Amino acid sequence: MFRRDYLLRMVEEMTSMIGKVFELKQKKKHIEALWELDEWLKRQFRLNSQLLNSLSTEDIIDFFRQGSGIEVDQVQQVARILEEEGEIYQDQGHTDEGLIRYMKALHLYLYCMLNGANPDILQAPVRIQQLYVKVKGYELPDKTERLSALYHEEIGQYAEAENSWYRLVDRDLEEQYKEEARLFYQRLLKLEDGKLKQGGLPRQEVEEGLHHLQRK
Numbered sequence: 001m002f003r004r005d006y007l008l009r010m011v012e013e014m015t016s017m018i019g020k021v022f023e024l025k026q027k028k029k030h031i032e033a034l035w036e037l038d039e040w041l042k043r044q045f046r047l048n049s050q051l052l053n054s055l056s057t058e059d060i061i062d063f064f065r066q067g068s069g070i071e072v073d074q075v076q077q078v079a080r081i082l083e084e085e086g087e088i089y090q091d092q093g094h095t096d097e098g099l100i101r102y103m104k105a106l107h108l109y110l111y112c113m114l115n116g117a118n119p120d121i122l123q124a125p126v127r128i129q130q131l132y133v134k135v136k137g138y139e140l141p142d143k144t145e146r147l148s149a150l151y152h153e154e155i156g157q158y159a160e161a162e163n164s165w166y167r168l169v170d171r172d173l174e175e176q177y178k179e180e181a182r183l184f185y186q187r188l189l190k191l192e193d194g195k196l197k198q199g200g201l202p203r204q205e206v207e208e209g210l211h212h213l214q215r216k
Contacts, residue, residue, distance in 0.1 A: 007073055010044065011121050014077060021084060030088050037081050037088075045074070049085065052078065053100075057107040057143070072117035079108035080122055083131065099138060106131040106140075110147035114154065125155075142168060146177065149184070158188060159200030162209055169216065178213065185210035 017040050024033035038049040045063075052060065060078060064071040086101035109128050119125055128151070140148060149164035165181040172178065188196060188206045196203050 007118070007121060010077065013044075014040065014080065014122075018080075018084060021088075025088060025091060028091075030092050033088050034085065037084055041078075041081060045078070047078075049081075052082070053085075053104075057104055057111070060104070060108065061111060070115060072112040072115050073121060075108055076112040076117050076122055076124055079105040079112070079124075080127070082108070083127065086134075099135065102131055102134050103138075103141065103144065106135060107144040107147060110144065110151045114147060114150055139167075142171075142177075146180070149180075153184065153187070156195070156199045158196060158206075162201055169213065178216070181213055182210065185213065 017036060021033045021036050024030075024036065034049065041047040041049060041052060047063075055063070061070055061075055064075050064078075082101045083105040086098040086105065088098075089095075089101065090098035106128065109124050109131070113119060113124055113128070117124065145164050145168050149161045149168070152158070152161035152164065161184065165177065165184055168177040169175075169181050185206055188201065189203070189210075193203050196206060201209075
């Protein structure tokens with residue numbers, strides 16, 4: 001109960017802060033908007049934007065390690081901050097700066113959804129779909145692409161998961177993802193035909209995909 005109340009309170013505070021940031025963006029007060037985000041990070045996590053953006057996604061996740069686990073609900077709040085920063089930089093015409101933050105936010109959201117985060121507190125599944133649109137046309141980092149494959153499999157979008165595995169295998173010089181892709185197909189072959197079809201990957205296509213992978 002205490003943890004739930006804590007999370008709800010934090011989300012309420014974040015929602016209020018994001019509202020202020022939105023108003024500042026509408027007024028083209030981008031520096032002030034970034035300052036609001038930075039101050040929130042300092043208050044909540046003793047982080048600042050400069051440090052946050054200097055860290056890799058792995059280091060950000062490790063920052064929220066508690067004992068043997070990760071505070072994933074806090075990580076997804078950091079993802080929300082990065083996403084909002086990305087919006088501000090895009091509004092300013094700084095496409096690269098915005099894209100870097102979008103990519104980091106996407107990676108963190110995916111990690112959180114695959115590791116037990118509450119999907120409702122920030123509507124992360126919706127935010128993930130929006131970020132896919134924002135980074136469309138750009139190549140995801142390998143580790144993010146892998147999370148994307150696992151995430152799409154988990155939510156039953158098997159054709160999208162297959163696309164991610166294909167992209168990874170095609171650029172994987174050391175073949176480190178080929179075995180994971182093979183295991184993906186093996187898992188799908190254990191599912192019912194109806195579920196495979198619903199996920200956009202009928203059994204025949206699963207078998208063909210596995211055969212093509214083994215020939216590569």
